[in-house]
Amino acid sequence: MLGLMQDQPLLISSLIEFAARHHANAEIVSRRVEGDLHRTTYREAAARARQVANALDRLDVPFGDRVATLAWNGYRHFELYFGVSGSGRVLHTLNPRLAPDQVVWIANHAEDRVLCFDMTFLPLIKAVWKNCTTVRHWVALCDAGALPADTGIEGLVSYEEWIAPQSTTYDWPQFDEKSAASLCYTSGTTGNPKGALYSHRSTVLHAYGAALPDSMGLSARDSILPVVPMFHVNAWGLPYVAAMTGAKLVFPGAALDGKSVYELIEGEGVTMAAGVPTVWLGLLNHMAPAGLRFSKLNRTVIGGSACPPAMISAFKDQYGVTVLHAWGMTEMSPLGTVCTLKLPQQALPPQQQMAVLVKQGRAVYGVEMKIVDPDGGELPWDGQSSGDLYVKGPWIICGYFKGEGGDPLVGGWFPTGDVATIDPDGFMQITDRSKDVIKSGGEWISSIDIENIAMAHPAVAMAACIGVRHPKWDERPLLVVVLKPGAQVTREALLAFYDGKVAKWQVPDDVAFVDAIPLGATGKMQKMKLREQFKDHRLPTA
Ligand code: AMP
Secondary structure, three states: OOOOOOOOOOOOHHHHHHHHOOOOEEEEEEOOOOOEEEEEEEEHHHHHHHHHHHHHHHHHOOOOOEEEEOEEOOHHHHHHHHHHOOOEEEEEOOOOOOOOOHHHHHHHHHEEEEEEEHHHHHHHHHEEEEEEEEEEEEEEEEOOOHOOOOOOOOEEEEEHHHOOOOOOOOOOOOOOOOOOOEEEOOOOOOOOOOOEEEHHHHHHHHHHHHHHOOOOOOOOOOOOEEEEOOHHHHOHHHHHHHHOOOOOEEEEEEEHHHHHHHHHHHHOOOOOOOEHHHHHHHHHHHHHHHHOOOOOOOEEEOOOOOOOOHHHHHHHHHOEEEEEEOOOOHHHOOOEEEEOOOOHHHOOOHHHHHHHHHEEEEEEEOOEEEEEEEOOOEEOOOOOOOOEEEEEOOOOOOOHHHHHHEEEEEOEEEEEEEEEOOOOOEEEEEEOOOOOOEEEOOOOOHHHHHHHHOOOOOOEEEEEEEEEEOOOOEEEEEEEEEEEEOOOOOOOHHHHOOOOOOHHHHHHOOOEEEOOOEOOOOOOHHHHHHHOOOOOOOOOOO
């Protein structure tokens, strides 16, 4: 047929080449594990990504084989993103927060061929390298001089030594855009971790979606700080979006404390930063006592777990920063929804706007959503009916790597395990998780709501709400709380804090004060462990 469009595959190599050509001098700034700030540009990063591709060709790593990273957010990791995937290998980002045995299990399951790691993780690599049975080449992300001579690790080279002899020119191969590009294992709350395998097509389409004004709204006028790790769903796709838009990139390395993040935001004129709520809590706690302000930051993308409304207000009212509350999953590349107001909502009074902004938001084009009842029947978008949230779209998995866990789809839809409402304007709000819900007398109680209220109490540092068996109601909510250092509050005072905020029957039956709440490798509260810990907890009788 005459007159059709060119058949140009959507490949990750095209992103870095676009950045090198159109935004050659845009900066990539990294706080290195050594502590200093490193500065480079897209021109230089593209040249070094081509060196990585040449180096992998030299090692004879076959097309589609996995090249793993165990690294913080930084320029070398960024170069690997493009050099590995662009040349047709699969970038496998390992999560260094996992226990050594889990890292070994995942590396073996993925059949990683090469493993590139930050020097921070040298002790971990020394402990596990012999058990990683498929890895042939170990690359330390450092200069030759920084590598100790006696690591004992066979086949270990420094990154700089590895790429230095390679040419900075490379003909990126053209191949099917549906080829695998990168691999990320989910935190796996049940069973073994499972891999989400992203394609070139899904990655590029996701980057388009994430860059849209009502998503993260990124442009060549932005300076982006991805605090979200590059080992967690590709830092929410930000490295690809940055290359697509030519935004300045600022990488925090290993320093994720409030002071370091604040200094980087101010020092590098960061306009947009992205991360999970815990990080922003650290930042706000650092800023408030010292009366610090932001000079350029105008928005933060907060997701990964529910952003407490108190945090959204603190950013807006005290710092003039818009929180973009976002929701997604590893299985969704990860972006599903982002919360931004529509035109008519801009005229609403602040309180009504806030009622919208605390929701997880509207679907990005490319993501279809529906909520269903236990029989799979579709529920109305009335903002009241809550049901299991199902999604589908071109950047959502259709199955896990190697077919683990069988076919996860239900009639072509991916069940997220989240429970949500969707209002008539399409704003989705997570009310709970099907794997983590409290059902009392046949009625749902949102553990997230209960936690958010507790988090707004000045004495509370962290709160988790779990269901505890109850003879009459089946389950009743127990609030597990970690207090801020030096803070005090009684059980009665904390429960009284719920007066008027939720229905009486939704108020937790009891409070357990603990020193720490168990967190998973990605910083999420491990409710299963908590439920186990409190399975014999005796609730006071009313
Ligand atoms: P992960 O695959 O580790 O990113 O976890 C995805 C899950 O985290 C989702 O299915 C949700 O349960 C939860 N999650 C992510 N973002 C949010 C959010 N903004 N609010 C509430 N839960 C979230």
